[in-house]
Amino acid sequence: MSMIQQPCPLCGSRDARVVATVADYTVALTNVCCNRCGLVFASPFPAAEQLEAYYRSEFTQGRHRIQTVAEARERAARKGSAAKYSAEGLVDGLAAGSHVLEIGCSYGFLLEAVRKAVQCHVEGVEPSEVSARFAREEFGIPVFPGTVERYLETPVTERFDLIIVSHVLEHLSDPVAVLRALERRLAPGGRLYICVPDVTHLQEPPESFFQVPHLVSFSPWTLHLAFAAAGFKIIRFQRKLRAPKSGMEAYAVRIADSVDAYPHAALRVGCDPRAVAVDVRRAQRLYGALRAAKSAARGIPFFDAERLGPRMRRLVRIVRDRF
Amino acid sequence: MLTPGNEVATSLAPPLSAAVRCAICGSADEQVVDVHVSGGHSIRDVQCLRCGHVYLSPRESAEAYDAYYRQQGFSKNCNNVSGEDDPSALARSAEKKTQRIYRFLEPELRPGLRVLEIGCGYGNLLARIRESVGGDVTGIEPDPIGPVVARSVFHLEIASQTLEQFLVGWNGKPFDLILMHHVLEHFLDIDVVGDALEMLLAPGGRVYLGLPNVTAMTFPKRFFFRFPHVSNFTPYSFLLFLWRHDLKIVRLDNLGRPLSAIVASRIDAAPMVAAFPLVTASLSPGRVRRSIALCDIHHTIRLFIRDHRGKLLPAPLKRAVKTLIRK
Numbered sequence: 001m002s003m004i005q006q007p008c009p010l011c012g013s014r015d016a017r018v019v020a021t022v023a024d025y026t027v028a029l030t031n032v033c034c035n036r037c038g039l040v041f042a043s044p045f046p047a048a049e050q051l052e053a054y055y056r057s058e059f060t061q062g063r064h065r066i067q068t069v070a071e072a073r074e075r076a077a078r079k080g081s082a083a084k085y086s087a088e089g090l091v092d093g094l095a096a097g098s099h100v101l102e103i104g105c106s107y108g109f110l111l112e113a114v115r116k117a118v119q120c121h122v123e124g125v126e127p128s129e130v131s132a133r134f135a136r137e138e139f140g141i142p143v144f145p146g147t148v149e150r151y152l153e154t155p156v157t158e159r160f161d162l163i164i165v166s167h168v169l170e171h172l173s174d175p176v177a178v179l180r181a182l183e184r185r186l187a188p189g190g191r192l193y194i195c196v197p198d199v200t201h202l203q204e205p206p207e208s209f210f211q212v213p214h215l216v217s218f219s220p221w222t223l224h225l226a227f228a229a230a231g232f233k234i235i236r237f238q239r240k241l242r243a244p245k246s247g248m249e250a251y252a253v254r255i256a257d258s259v260d261a262y263p264h265a266a267l268r269v270g271c272d273p274r275a276v277a278v279d280v281r282r283a284q285r286l287y288g289a290l291r292a293a294k295s296a297a298r299g300i301p302f303f304d305a306e307r308l309g310p311r312m313r314r315l316v317r318i319v320r321d322r323f
Numbered sequence: 324m325l326t327p328g329n330e331v332a333t334s335l336a337p338p339l340s341a342a343v344r345c346a347i348c349g350s351a352d353e354q355v356v357d358v359h360v361s362g363g364h365s366i367r368d369v370q371c372l373r374c375g376h377v378y379l380s381p382r383e384s385a386e387a388y389d390a391y392y393r394q395q396g397f398s399k400n401c402n403n404v405s406g407e408d409d410p411s412a413l414a415r416s417a418e419k420k421t422q423r424i425y426r427f428l429e430p431e432l433r434p435g436l437r438v439l440e441i442g443c444g445y446g447n448l449l450a451r452i453r454e455s456v457g458g459d460v461t462g463i464e465p466d467p468i469g470p471v472v473a474r475s476v477f478h479l480e481i482a483s484q485t486l487e488q489f490l491v492g493w494n495g496k497p498f499d500l501i502l503m504h505h506v507l508e509h510f511l512d513i514d515v516v517g518d519a520l521e522m523l524l525a526p527g528g529r530v531y532l533g534l535p536n537v538t539a540m541t542f543p544k545r546f547f548f549r550f551p552h553v554s555n556f557t558p559y560s561f562l563l564f565l566w567r568h569d570l571k572i573v574r575l576d577n578l579g580r581p582l583s584a585i586v587a588s589r590i591d592a593a594p595m596v597a598a599f600p601l602v603t604a605s606l607s608p609g610r611v612r613r614s615i616a617l618c619d620i621h622h623t624i625r626l627f628i629r630d631h632r633g634k635l636l637p638a639p640l641k642r643a644v645k646t647l648i649r650k
Contacts, residue, residue, distance in 0.1 A: 011571055011595045036595040229566045229589075233348050255567075261350035261373035264559070265606045271599045 005044045008034040009174055009216055010226060016043065017273060019280045022207045031210045031217065031280075033273045037225060040199045040217040040276060042210070045173055051213070052147055055127035055171075059213065072107060072134045084244045085109040087117040090164065090193060094118045098161040101125070101185070103148050104168035108135030114164075115139075123160075125151045148172065152181040159187040166195040167247075169226075170214045179230035189257050192232060196223060197247035200270045200279045201240055205287035219270020220248060227252050234262040239269075342381045345371035346513050347560045353380065356611055357548040362400045364550040375608045376560035377537050379553050385511055388551075392465040397551055404468060413468075414445045414476040421447040424504055424533065425455075427576055427583055431500060431529050432456045439463075439498040439523065441489075441516075442506035446473030446481050449502075453479070461498075463489045486510075486519055497525035504533040505581070508554045517568030521588070530570065530586040534561065538605040540618035541581065557605040558582060562598060571595040 007014045016032035019040055023029070032043045046054070066072045076082065087110070094100070096119040102111050105124030108131075115122045124143040126132040132143040144151045148168070163182055169175050182192065199217035202209050210217070218226070220239060227234055232252040239248045250262075270276050344351050353369040356377060360366065370377045383391075391397065398404040404413060425448065436458040440449050443462035446469065453460045462481040464470060470481040482489065501523060503516075510516050520530055535547055537555040547555055556564070565571065565586060573593040576583035587593050604610070628644060 011598075012589050012591070013595045015594055015597075036597050038599060225566060228563050229569070231567060233350075255349040258349065259344060259351035261345075261348040261352070261371075263372065264348070264374045265608065268603065268606050271603060271606075273597075273599065 008037060008039055009041055010034065010039040010176060010222060011037040017277055019277045020206045020210050020284065022210050027212055029210055029212060033276050035273050037222060038219060038271050038273045038276055039222040042215050045215055046212065048173065052127065054213065055147060056129060059128055066130055069130060069134050069137055072130055076107060081107065081109050085113045087113040090114055090162065091117045094120060094162055096120060099158060100162045100164065101160040102164040105135055105143060106131045108139045108141045110164065110166060111141050112139045148178055152178065156185055159190065160185055161187050161190045162193065164193045169194055169196050170216050170218065173215050175216060176226050176229045179226060179232065183231055183254065192252045194252065195245050195247060195249040198239060200276060202280065202283035203246055206280060206284045219276060220267045221269060221271040223250060224267040231255060234267065235260045237262045237267065343378065345374060345376050346378060346554060347371065347376040347563050348374040356615060357544060361545065361549055366548055366550060368548045368555065370608055370611050372608055374560055374563065375557050375606060375611065377555035377611055382553060388511060395466055395468055398466050398468045401549065401551065410472040410475045413472050414447060417445055417447045421451055424448055425451050428531055431585060434458060436499045437496065438500045438502065440502040441486055442503060443481060444469050446477050446479045450477035450479055486516065490519060497528065498523050499525050499528045501530045503531065505535065507532060507534050508552045508556065511553055513554060513564060517564065520570065521568055524588060527591060532586055533581060533583040536582045538610045538614050540614050543622045544615055544618050557611065559602045559605045562602055
């Protein structure tokens, strides 16, 4: 995979500090934190064409080892995927007959949950061929087969009351440009729902958190700045979410569309790049210690290391949340 | 600085004495920070509890502000200018300020620049730039006294018009440097300015913005909370305004004083100034109240010393107290 050196996708600065270098498959991936705005991003980036090819075939087929729709169906049944997705919160204030778009809809479970909760029209955008086919065949959801950038090149024919961007923004090389383009596709008074991992609150080892497709990693502060730059404001915000959402979620509207706004002082988490780098290093040490404890436990006779795992994870979560 | 004959300003402006929402985040959640009556106007400044931006609410209509500037309300009430003042004396009164801004601007200046100053006053700064690097300088000022002084003292032609009127007659040639010294806080709709800057700025061009910093009040509060100051920016609300219009700060003056910033567009290659010390200091809404309280204490002591210094303090002690207060 050929990589390109990029300035900060949020502020354009080239002044950054390294926060983590991890190996993802055969690629050594360096993530840096912008010293000007605090955004964490991969530097260098993979080239745009390579990313498109990666999402078309490799993301689902390679990373998740799903080759066909039948395999996807079998995996969904095994994991109970349909039950994991809930439209709670998303459908607040959404009337029957509304139009909902999900960017990166994957297998379409979330859209189906929204459609079931409110009788609305749903559409999706999904670059993975297998996932898009699954959503079409299983739920009959119209899905644009391509990246969000390709979708945004198409003429605006419809405006949406709700646009869902769940765990997608961190995959984009220019998130502000995408948010600005989505603003043009939002109906008057429409809402944007964003869910992204929180780099100031890592819920998995940095080796898993910083992976090739994650080009940018947001903190509450940088997510807020990205919204502000695109003409949005956050009206609802929540951090420290557990799976399947995991990370932080925000509901945003156009600045003039509502008298409501989330208190900005509460969104300052991650505005100091030094603190962000310290957070990541602390998580690295914590998960490193957990891994060492697990491998040491495997050597103890009559000790079931598998039972230790969940307890240790709970302990790590307590330590991380407390300090 | 909005005037009639200007459809953009009139359509966007609120009706007479209307309560308004925060121009930065659109919120209506506010707390009052200052209420007083000045120059026949009732002044009520509120602070947005969501983003900390301070603004006048309720406020007069665009027509009232237009009449205020057209009838020299700003120069008469705020600068104490009367019809009989000597133009040279008026121009001289702004000279110290001009030198300070010029020193800050100097690294950006080069021959052949196209310069626009919005709200140029008597044209001191434009005249100084023209004298040192030449170039094509343009100034606009809605107060009628400005063009008169500029013509007689600096032989500089300044258009007596507002930004919106200027945009209507603009020939489409962009500017390399746009100057706005203590002007942004006067606009009823700051987004009109943001859009105009995006439109008027040449690629690689720079904007100079100087404005009062309401979280570090270096003057008595009556200089901040007054009729023509529709907005009072905190460093954070200033940053959000710039961010929304694709602009970034590439050079910054001392934050303790009124904010002075050289601003460039986001696509520009110049590095942005680190934002976190700027914003963390001003993000909390309590910061403005603290600043007002400190300002009150500071100026009470200052005025007391001024009035009693001869009787109370010997000269060295007076100097020491002055230094202490400044710190």
